[in-house]
Amino acid sequence: MSHSAYRTHYATEVSEAEIGNTVTVSGWVDRRRDHGGVAFIDLRDMTGLVQVVIYDEEVARPLRSEYVVQVEGEVRARPEGNENTHLATGKIEIVAQKVTILSKSDALPFQVSTALENESENKLPGEDVRLRYRYLDLRRPSMQRSIRLRAKMSKAARAALDDMDFCEIETPTLIKSTPEGARDFLVPARLVPGSWYALPQSPQLLKQLLMVGGIEKYYQIARCYRDEDFRADRQPEFTQLDIEMSYASQDDVMAMAEQVIASVWQSAGYEVKLPLPRITWHDAMDKYGSDKPDLRFGNEIVELTDYFTNTPFRVFQAPYVGAVVYEGGASLPRRQFDAWQEWAKQRGAKGLAYVQFTEDGELKGPVAKNLSDEEREGLKAATHAKDGDAVFFAAGSRESSQLLLGAVRVEIASRQGLLKPDEFALTWVVDFPLFKPTDDPDDDDVAVGHSKWTSMHHPFTMPSADWIERFDQDPEHAMSDSYDIVCNGEEMGGGSVRIHRDDIQDRVLKVLGIAPEEAKEKFGFLLEAFKYGAPPHAGIAFGWDRTAQILAGVDSIRDVIAFPKSGGGQDALTGAPAPISDDQRKETGVDFDPDDE
Amino acid sequence: MSHSAYRTHYATEVSEAEIGNTVTVSGWVDRRRDHGGVAFIDLRDMTGLVQVVIYDEEVARPLRSEYVVQVEGEVRARPEGNENTHLATGKIEIVAQKVTILSKSDALPFQVSTALENESENKLPGEDVRLRYRYLDLRRPSMQRSIRLRAKMSKAARAALDDMDFCEIETPTLIKSTPEGARDFLVPARLVPGSWYALPQSPQLLKQLLMVGGIEKYYQIARCYRDEDFRADRQPEFTQLDIEMSYASQDDVMAMAEQVIASVWQSAGYEVKLPLPRITWHDAMDKYGSDKPDLRFGNEIVELTDYFTNTPFRVFQAPYVGAVVYEGGASLPRRQFDAWQEWAKQRGAKGLAYVQFTEDGELKGPVAKNLSDEEREGLKAATHAKDGDAVFFAAGSRESSQLLLGAVRVEIASRQGLLKPDEFALTWVVDFPLFKPTDDPDDDDVAVGHSKWTSMHHPFTMPSADWIERFDQDPEHAMSDSYDIVCNGEEMGGGSVRIHRDDIQDRVLKVLGIAPEEAKEKFGFLLEAFKYGAPPHAGIAFGWDRTAQILAGVDSIRDVIAFPKSGGGQDALTGAPAPISDDQRKETGVDFDPDDE
Structure with missing residues (x-):
């Protein structure tokens, strides 16, 4: 289905098998480079890129980024050493015989070239600009893929x-x-x-x-x-x-x-x-503090309500006490633990109690001193922590504590790089x-x-x-x-x-x-x-x-x-929603008054 | 995919291959007949019907039309002479061992049984009732098919x-x-x-x-x-x-x-x-008097503007004159031609001029006497009519005359039974x-x-x-x-x-x-x-x-x-559209006045 009035081939259909043949392709000028009076155009269509070589300077001169062009030309192998192994069409190029500009482009509000795809997405403007010019944003390869x-x-x-x-x-x-x-x-x-x-x-x-x-x-x-x-x-x-x-x-x-x-x-x-x-919903709440648990990683919540039944620590004298281990978290600097307090407060918690099991077996952290000797003794075993780990606690009502610990669990995983987008835990x-x-x-x-x-x-x-x-x-x-x-x-x-x-x-x-x-x-x-x-x-x-x-x-x-x-x-592109005319409003009937009838 | 908690087979999956096996089916009681104390139930599901035989009168007694039942039973061949060749499952029946009523039905506002399918659709109530109870109407086999x-x-x-x-x-x-x-x-x-x-x-x-x-x-x-x-x-x-x-x-x-x-x-x-x-659009208008011509049949419009250039008939002294032949129409009774006049007037025309070529070669009809001898002479050839045909004329502006003749053409075809729904002229x-x-x-x-x-x-x-x-x-x-x-x-x-x-x-x-x-x-x-x-x-x-x-x-x-x-x-089933509450109206913001801000 590649034949149409404007092309004999899609860009990526132009293969080595076509060498010596004349083809017609159509698409956008993705990128242009000039070298010794010769213009090299990456032509982009919905399938990808193909390189077009234009020897005629007059023909090449007007072509700018995102111009829509139709190119007829002969396919040849790229000169040795000039192949592009990253490109499906990297071994060939089209020597232009005829170039027709189908549509011109003003200077772009942002670049959409495939060449930028592997560079940081940070080059993109804010989402408001992307949405305002969605038709340009959609041309970007990552949007096309999605x-x-x-x-x-x-x-x-x-x-x-x-x-x-x-x-x-x-x-x-x-x-x-x-x-x-x-x-x-x-x-x-x-x-x-x-x-x-x-x-x-x-x-x-x-x-x-x-x-x-x-x-x-x-x-x-x-x-x-x-x-x-x-x-x-x-x-x-x-x-x-x-x-x-x-x-x-x-x-x-x-x-x-x-x-x-x-x-x-x-x-x-x-x-x-x-x-x-x-x-079960109950297990999900107990183990993961969420009714939509992320199971890409383990690190279940440990309930310590019974463990702290007779605790002298007022905070843990609560209907529920639970904990989440932060593997390797003991060595984090103090300011990071302070930041966790802020993080918890933004979620409506009073703070986030924690202890650290140092590499040399010591128990540290603000909670440690509030516990009984016995509690301190057994805490590592009770929380399944190891030396070098930190442990976060939440105490209070069962549901709110579990939800907090569930969020802690995911935040730790995020910092540990465990939330891989191409792993799926269904x-x-x-x-x-x-x-x-x-x-x-x-x-x-x-x-x-x-x-x-x-x-x-x-x-x-x-x-x-x-x-x-x-x-x-x-x-x-x-x-x-x-x-x-x-x-x-x-x-x-x-x-x-x-x-x-x-x-x-x-x-x-x-x-x-x-x-x-x-x-x-x-x-x-x-x-x-x-x-x-x-x-x-x-x-x-x-x-x-x-x-x-x-x-x-x-x-x-x-x-x-x-x-x-x-x-x-709001739709930044079309301006919807928008005011309507008086006639339109009248026709909707919203001002209809049955008493007027 | 026929297995589910409620069935082992769809109705029409119960074949002769299952004879001697126990199956479970679920569906509606499509029809019930009683014969010598035995109840015969046509059970209907999305695939069709299967016959269930119930010997236990206690079990059978409560079952009514459109009850939803689950039946477990043994498949057997129907007794010789009792096969139903119209039914996919017509050679077998299920002898019920267990019948569970899943849902009961009140008396129906209209019948939906498959048994009625081949009877005249005239048994259906008006469309207003069908739409009011659309969920019943949808059960009818013809709606299911569509x-x-x-x-x-x-x-x-x-x-x-x-x-x-x-x-x-x-x-x-x-x-x-x-x-x-x-x-x-x-x-x-x-x-x-x-x-x-x-x-x-x-x-x-x-x-x-x-x-x-x-x-x-x-x-x-x-x-x-x-x-x-x-x-x-x-x-x-x-x-x-x-x-x-x-x-x-x-x-x-x-x-x-x-x-x-x-x-x-x-x-x-x-x-x-x-x-x-x-x-072309022009040809469609000229030949068929429509921009969406029905090509299941021929009978093209014949333009007679030139033919009547010098006509003495005032009506035909028009920018356009055209005609459509009604094959075999000459012998229609006068009152039918009168009815055609009414038909044309309902379409905004003044009437519908016509002539009849009788079987014995005579030219009749109100228009005939208004024409010149020469026009009468050549008319059959000019209109491509034969003895026994009638011819309808329209004269006036090209477009309105063609549209009228186009409608005449389709109406004739309809009366002649030429508009077959299973023939497609694309x-x-x-x-x-x-x-x-x-x-x-x-x-x-x-x-x-x-x-x-x-x-x-x-x-x-x-x-x-x-x-x-x-x-x-x-x-x-x-x-x-x-x-x-x-x-x-x-x-x-x-x-x-x-x-x-x-x-x-x-x-x-x-x-x-x-x-x-x-x-x-x-x-x-x-x-x-x-x-x-x-x-x-x-x-x-x-x-x-x-x-x-x-x-x-x-x-x-x-x-x-x-x-x-x-x-x-309006939706007769749900009652949409409907009034909204004052709170809802307030929330829509339709009464928002920027001056109040």
Whole structure:
């Protein structure tokens, strides 16, 4: 498919086999060098580079960086000693016979040349400039790789799902506002003045309706929307690989999802060993201080609550005490430990207690002197530390202490260079509670109901089999059939077995404090659908931007999105959002007043 | 992949090979018959039906239509004479050993049983009821077929595009309002009060930016939005297979698109012969009275303007006279010809002149007596009619007469049963004018600019090579490099070579009456992008709902959309659009007043 009106070959298709042949290539002037009156042009297209030699100075003179040119010429071997082994086309060059300028370029706001690719990314301007000129930023080889990898991933996911008889279905995006936790983007409906559509936070209810509709195996790479306050690595619109199955258990969904993951990782050249490990939510919190543990490295949290039962140290007389070892950390200078205190305070902790086991077996650090002799004696064994290690402690409520130690654990690994972007530690986290307290300070969601309990996943999650009869009597301890897929400390996706019976759904809504009238008004259609023979069903959704970011090994989801928005939901390139005209506003109907009719 | 927690086999996987084995199936009770105290259940899942025999009356008693059941039982051959040759599983049945009711069903608002499939669709309730209970409607085999065909089509299109090295890219849907002709849906931006996003009418400008960004070959199955007034077969949100290529000519795009079409048609079991025929826009209008001619049948319009140059008949003393033959139409009763007059008046015509050539060679009909002897004499030859045919005439302006005759031609074919849904006459329509008059009464678009000319396709369409220098001096006759793909009288898609130079774009915008400041404000970002080396590019977009409708052979695009909206953009199932709460409204920021700050 390389032939077109403008070329006979892509740049990298021009091989030694073409020597002596005339070819036509088209692309950008990636770089130009002049040597003894001869111009050497690196011509760049979507496949890579090829060298063009122009002997005619008149022809070569006007050519500048990022001009679009069409070159017809004869292929020849590069003179001995001039080969470029770093380039696929490094053994040949095209001697230009005819050069046509298809399009000129003004001086660039920043350089996009492939030649700069292996130099430090620090040469790049700030992200605001990159986004302002996204069409230039996209020409850079690293952006091209990320965007093309994402396409490969989608292809691989679809191939796996097609193989398993899943049917791709497009669900509507002008829907009714549904209570999924975050704020909806709203769209005024001109034809029904005073009424609004909502853009979907996910196709959750729609895919459940598809199950009631007999589709049995559904998927969609779906655009979703959440109108949240600015957060560094969130986008107002994002993409979800959304999957739902009828007649499926939690294990069925997990086995299916593992096939998808293996296929996607394979598309990037990585083998994933199946089945993936599973860890319970409780274990993840206990061992890694996170519900999305980074398992690229070990260094588990050590619980010392019992060890310090009778401690004289007031700080450790707490419901929970835990520790994380910093291997080789004993020899760090004092100012680094001071910096850790600051680091902990930024996370809302009072500080970060620590001890050092020096190379010669001594116990040092501010905590040491507060402990009993016995505690000091056994501490190395209790924390599994060695001489030369430091140990950080946290004490207080179980959850907040564990979260702090979890963050310490990852920060240590980061400083030790253990967070390699091309190593992937995939794991399932299972056995989540059904509910969590509404006042959870880490919760970024708008509370759905009006009770002290809110859903850990969402209101359509099935209680575990042994909790179905009694989850509403003991919401605090009720467990659910839900699961998250985690990679390298990031939540890649999650799902659950869904409620398919209106009686159970009614009871869950009651725990959440959603009154029957409110439930009926908001999603009565789902409850009604359940009255006509709903199969049991379960599903999962992958955050597709995040998954792409992890697999591409890049720092931000913005690097795997062609046209992302910056903070505040603004698009620096097009200027969206923007004011609208009075006529446009009038037509939206937002100022409609029923009393005027 | 048939094993899951709820089944060992899909219904249609239970074959004669399983006789004597125990299997578990799950699905709906499609139909129940009772015979001598034994219950025979047709169990339905996504693959089809299998018969379950229940001897235990206690077990069978509660089972009703559309209950969801899990059945474990032994497979046996059906007794001789009881085989059902219409059914894949017609030679076997499952003798139930264990029946579990997974979900019950209330009495249904309408029947969805496969057993009714081959009966007249007239048994279906009105579409309003079908949409209100879409999850039931989707269970019907004909809906399942259409929805699943659509998934196959998307898969086939992607496979063809992947083979040709196209890269799938997701473009944003919260964008800036762009001037593509129709009204935008608008979304208030809470974080920038007073500002709004628009939902895209198409990814047109974004895909052009991707070309400037070096993607070279892009595609996307993209959701698009148009806030139009209600029209029978339009949806406020619709899907487009959107494609764009750099370094491509019109022929390159058409060759690529033909590969996609062949792949898609093949997925439904049809062979498409390539290359597809091409017809110019002028020829299509002259011969078929339509820019989207139905070529499943011939019966071309015959122009008689010259023939009637000196006619004594006042009606035919017009800039244009044309005719369409109604084969065998001479013997139709008078009241049918009267009905044709009504039919024509509903289309805005004054009536429909006609003559009849009777089987015995006579010329009859109201027009006959108005013609000269010579005209009567030669009329049969001039119109290519035979004895027994009728001929309809239209006279007046060329375009309106041709459009009327085009509609007559299709209506005749419809009455003759020539419009077969499983025959596909694909054709390209090429050589479109660049502009059309703004006051075109057939135009449903909001005028983009403020001149007497508007774009035939859109403002980014490239003038033909020989018009580039002078299109603005003669907008009436200027031609463009654009093309439509038409099937069976429906426009399936269209595209064009795009302008990639800011100087040409500026001149086109000037013809359209868009002032430089306005252009800059609305899409200055595109004009600016063209300053940094834009490759020549061209593309096409398929209306994917329409394409699916044509290939599925169904009457409405709503039959190939899982959850379509009804007239006025309403969703009978969920009740969208709906009023929002005062808090929600406040948060949208639509009532933001900068003076209050």
